[in-house]
Amino acid sequence: MDYQIPTSSTQDRPTDGHNVIPNSGRTVPAPIAMEDIEHVAPTRWSYSPSVTKIKITKVSHMRYRHPSSGIDDLITFLLDFGMEVVKRTEKAIWFGGYGIDQYVYYAEIGEEKEFLGGSWEVESWEDLERASKLGNSQIIELKDAPGGGHLTTVRDPEGFPVNFVYGATPRPQPTKQPAEALQVNDEFSKPRKGAFQRFQPGPAAVHKLGHFGLTIHDFELQFQWYTSHFNLVPSDILYAQDDSGQKSDVAAFLHVDRGKEYVDHHSFFFSVAAAQHVHHSSFEVHDYDSQNMGHYWLKQKGYKPVWGLGRHKLGSQIFDYWWDPNGFMVEHYIDGDLVNENTPTGRQPAGDESLAVWSEPVPATFLD
Numbered sequence: 001m002d003y004q005i006p007t008s009s010t011q012d013r014p015t016d017g018h019n020v021i022p023n024s025g026r027t028v029p030a031p032i033a034m035e036d037i038e039h040v041a042p043t044r045w046s047y048s049p050s051v052t053k054i055k056i057t058k059v060s061h062m063r064y065r066h067p068s069s070g071i072d073d074l075i076t077f078l079l080d081f082g083m084e085v086v087k088r089t090e091k092a093i094w095f096g097g098y099g100i101d102q103y104v105y106y107a108e109i110g111e112e113k114e115f116l117g118g119s120w121e122v123e124s125w126e127d128l129e130r131a132s133k134l135g136n137s138q139i140i141e142l143k144d145a146p147g148g149g150h151l152t153t154v155r156d157p158e159g160f161p162v163n164f165v166y167g168a169t170p171r172p173q174p175t176k177q178p179a180e181a182l183q184v185n186d187e188f189s190k191p192r193k194g195a196f197q198r199f200q201p202g203p204a205a206v207h208k209l210g211h212f213g214l215t216i217h218d219f220e221l222q223f224q225w226y227t228s229h230f231n232l233v234p235s236d237i238l239y240a241q242d243d244s245g246q247k248s249d250v251a252a253f254l255h256v257d258r259g260k261e262y263v264d265h266h267s268f269f270f271s272v273a274a275a276q277h278v279h280h281s282s283f284e285v286h287d288y289d290s291q292n293m294g295h296y297w298l299k300q301k302g303y304k305p306v307w308g309l310g311r312h313k314l315g316s317q318i319f320d321y322w323w324d325p326n327g328f329m330v331e332h333y334i335d336g337d338l339v340n341e342n343t344p345t346g347r348q349p350a351g352d353e354s355l356a357v358w359s360e361p362v363p364a365t366f367l368d
């Protein structure tokens with residue numbers, strides 16, 4: 001029982017707490033937050049020290065093909081989602097956020113819709129060459145793309161396209177950001193004195209691509225490929241358990257290993273499911289108010305929500321998932337965890353409860 005009812009009206013109130021056990025939130029160092037769960041040793045993903053891994057610096061942009069008949073609807077949606085059109089040709093559109101990436105979303109204009117892969121920026125030309133050899137694929141110059149650069153597209157063992165880019169000129173850091181940090185008053189700390197909160201409704205401006213994920217069939221095959229060829233390291237692994245108690249891994253959230261440098265808890269994930277497809281791509285927005293204003297902006301325009309807002313457990317992000325007009329899922333997120341080489345890798349059971357701390361119940365469409 002969560003409530004302690006005083007037995008006498010004269011009973012003193014406790015001085016070290018409250019009679020009701022309330023909800024609470026704390027910021028906890030990762031090793032303490034993970035002390036009750038299994039930790040996974042690096043031997044799980046360090047296969048051969050003699051293999052030179054292709055060094056990824058970060059995830060840069062998503063690539064999709066959309067049917068030309070639906071391209072105007074897609075543009076309207078992505079503008080309402082908080083991106084802007086950076087460049088348009090007859091064959092493609094590049095959508096940008098307000099971060100240093102020239103673009104965060106590339107839409108090829110074609111016949112049928114198709115997932116064309118997430119794109120990883122690599123550290124050097126040699127890394128790009130190694131990726132092209134791995135896939136026996138050509139390196140092409142991104143002549144039309146803002147910022148230029150070169151790209152090669154490789155297929156993973158289940159046939160998903162994976163893109164690597166090098167040499168694109170970053171966008172100069174914008175001098176003015178669309179959103180600024182609010183002063184927030186809580187019950188004890190009230191830094192905002194004599195000043196008011198004022199807002200302008202509109203789309204939640206997209207800062208950058210944060211992560212994307214796939215639903216796959218063969219966990220071990222994919223896990224080995226992604227972690228042996230690239231500096232991708234799991235932050236968290238989820239397992240399923242059969243009747244005999246045998247555990248088998250079914251999902252992984254992976255970060256780009258940059259040593260001591262702190263990076264996003266996951267830039268990529270995959271999860272075993274009945275159908276193989278891109279699950280979603282996720283874009284960072286400014287804060288909780290901008291995310292909520294963005295949510296109601298999309299709702300008022302009649303777009304289809306998937307799930308959110310809520311807070312994820314693994315990675316801690318506050319999430320908000322939507323369908324684009326062509327049936328690809330996209331997410332706005334804020335407040336994700338950062339990890340580095342000293343952060344343990346956790347392993348715990350898969351299940352709805354591992355998905356969110358608070359939210360509406362997860363809809364079946366999210367799990368397909």
Ligand SMILES: [Fe+2]
Nearest residue numbers: 211280282331
């Ligand atoms: Fe996500």
